[in-house]
Structure formats: structure tokens, C-alpha cells
Amino acid sequence: MSNEIEESGSAGDFNLSISDMMSALCAIFVLLCIGIILQLKQISEHYVTTKYTLYEDLSKEFSADLDTWNAEIDAENLSIRFKDPDVLFVMNKADLRKSYKAILDDFFPRLLKVVTNYENLIEEIRIEGHSSEATQRIKSGRITERQDYEEGMELSQSRTRSVLSYCLNDTKYPKEDEWIRSKIVAIGYSKSRPVKVNGKIDWPASRRVEFRIKLNSDNEIQKYLSKEEK
Structure with missing residues (x-):
């Protein structure tokens, strides 16, 4: 009888120790999750703060010129949008008009003056080109949707390359060339982002060029997650 009692007590102690160990492991897991969440929250809050501050700096620098340039600043995307392609380019071509060259002469050095204050936080400076749809040509059957997209892609890419080339070769900017070349890219989207x-x-408003600033918050999150996996 006493042996049975002893065996039963030993099993109870064993089950208790397993339960305690599982509870401890769960507590450790919860603490680790809380630590990761807090770290990611800190990165996210830093990104939001940086984004807002950069937007404020861009607004302070360019607000007096936006109406003259027919441009606007998008706070959500951190982009400066030039909205009148007839002022920017020769019709259906990638050649920059004198009016747009004059704008870029003024705009681009000042843009770099602002963003270089955040240079460790900048992932890319994107020059984005967007075209409109040739709706009447599509409806009349003279061109397909795909052909219209491909033509728009060729035009929008050519235009952003022209803008990029002019900015790098014909404007004066207060930053070494290597840093700019490591950050600036030219992308054409055709009519995919109207x-x-x-x-x-x-569609008329969709014909535009944007200078978009991309922060490196995504990279910081990936770096943190990669560090946690090791």
C-alpha cells in the first residue's frame, strides 16, 4: 500500500515539474514577443516621425513655388508631383521643354539640400513617370490595351531618363555625385498608376512626373528580424 502511495506521489511531482517548465517556457516566449513588438513599434514610430518631419521640411522649402510650377507635395507618399506634362515635355516625346529645365535648375539642388539632412534614412529618390490612356484610339480599335500600355511604358521611361540625365548633368547640387547615383533611380509606370x-x-491628371522619396524603414525592420532569427 505504501509503495503505491509513493509511486503516485512521484508521478504527481513529475507532472508538476513539467507543468512548471511549460509555464516558464510560455512566459519566456511571451516576453520575447513583447520585446519584438516593442522594437518594431519603436522603428515604426521613428519612421512616422521622420516622414512627417521630412514632409514639413519639403513644404517649408517649396510651398511658395508649387503654384508657379503647377506642382504639389503628397504627404502620404513623400512625393513632389509635377502635374502639367505640356509644360514639362514636347508633345508625345521625351524632350524637356525650356520651362521644365528652368524648374529643375531651381528645384533639384534645393530638393537635395533638404533630403541630405536625412541621408542615412533615405533608401531611394525616385523619378517616376506616368502616362495617360489613349482612350479614343482604344475605343476605335486602332490600338489594343496592351499596345497602349507598352507605348506608355516606353514614353514614361524615356521621360524619366531624360529628367534624370538633366538633373545629374546640367544642374548644380550641393552633394557629391557618388551619393546621388547610389540613391536616385528613374522609373516609368505607363498608365498603371492613374x-x-x-x-x-x-486621365489628363495622370500624365505627370513625380520625385518620390523612399525611406529605409523596411530595411531596418528586415535587419531587426534577421538579427532575431540568428
Whole structure:
């Protein structure tokens, strides 16, 4: 009888120790998760703060010129959008008009003056080109949707390359060339990212060039997660 009692007590102690160990492991796991969440929250808050501060600096630098340039600053995307392609380029070509060259002469050095204050936080400075849809040509059957997209892609890419080339070769900027070349890129999107007004696509407004600033917050999050996996 006493042996049975002893065996039963030993099993109870064993089960208790397993339960305690599992509880301890769960507590450690919860603490690790909390630590990761807090770290990611800190990175996210730093990104939001940086984004807002950079937007404020861009607004302070360019707000007096936006109406003259027919441009606007998008706070959500950290982009400066030039909205009148007829002022920017020769019709259906990638040649920059004198009016746009004069804008870039003024705009680009001042843009770099602002962003270089954040140079360790900048991932890319994107020159983005966007075209509109040739709606009437598509409806009349003279061109397909795909052909229209491909033509728009060729034009938008050519235009952003022209802007990039002019900025690098013909404007004066207060920063070494190597840093700029490591950050600046030219991308054409054709008609894939149109402007919408009240939920409807505004094709004339979709013809535009944007200078978009991408922060490196995604990289910081990936670096942190990679460090945690090791």
C-alpha cells in the first residue's frame, strides 16, 4: 500500500515539474514577443516621425513655388508631383521643354539640400513617370490595351531618363555625385498608376512626373528580424 502511495506521489511531482517548465517556457516566449513588438513599434514610430518631419521640411522649402510650377507635395507618399506634362515635355516625346529645365535648375539642388539632412534614412529618390490612356484610339480599335500600355511604358521611361540625365548633368547640387547615383533611380509606370478624383480615373491628371522619396524603414525592420532569427 505504501509503495503505491509513493509511486503516485512521484508521478504527481513529475507532472508538476513539467507543468512548471511549460509555464516558464510560455512566459519566456511571451516576453520575447513583447520585446519584438516593442522594437518594431519603436522603428515604426521613428519612421512616422521622420516622414512627417521630412514632409514639413519639403513644404517649408517649396510651398511658395508649387503654384508657379503647377506642382504639389503628397504627404502620404513623400512625393513632389509635377502635374502639367505640356509644360514639362514636347508633345508625345521625351524632350524637356525650356520651362521644365528652368524648374529643375531651381528645384533639384534645393530638393537635395533638404533630403541630405536625412541621408542615412533615405533608401531611394525616385523619378517616376506616368502616362495617360489613349482612350479614343482604344475605343476605335486602332490600338489594343496592351499596345497602349507598352507605348506608355516606353514614353514614361524615356521621360524619366531624360529628367534624370538633366538633373545629374546640367544642374548644380550641393552633394557629391557618388551619393546621388547610389540613391536616385528613374522609373516609368505607363498608365498603371492613374490619378483618381472622387473614385474616378482622371486621365489628363495622370500624365505627370513625380520625385518620390523612399525611406529605409523596411530595411531596418528586415535587419531587426534577421538579427532575431540568428
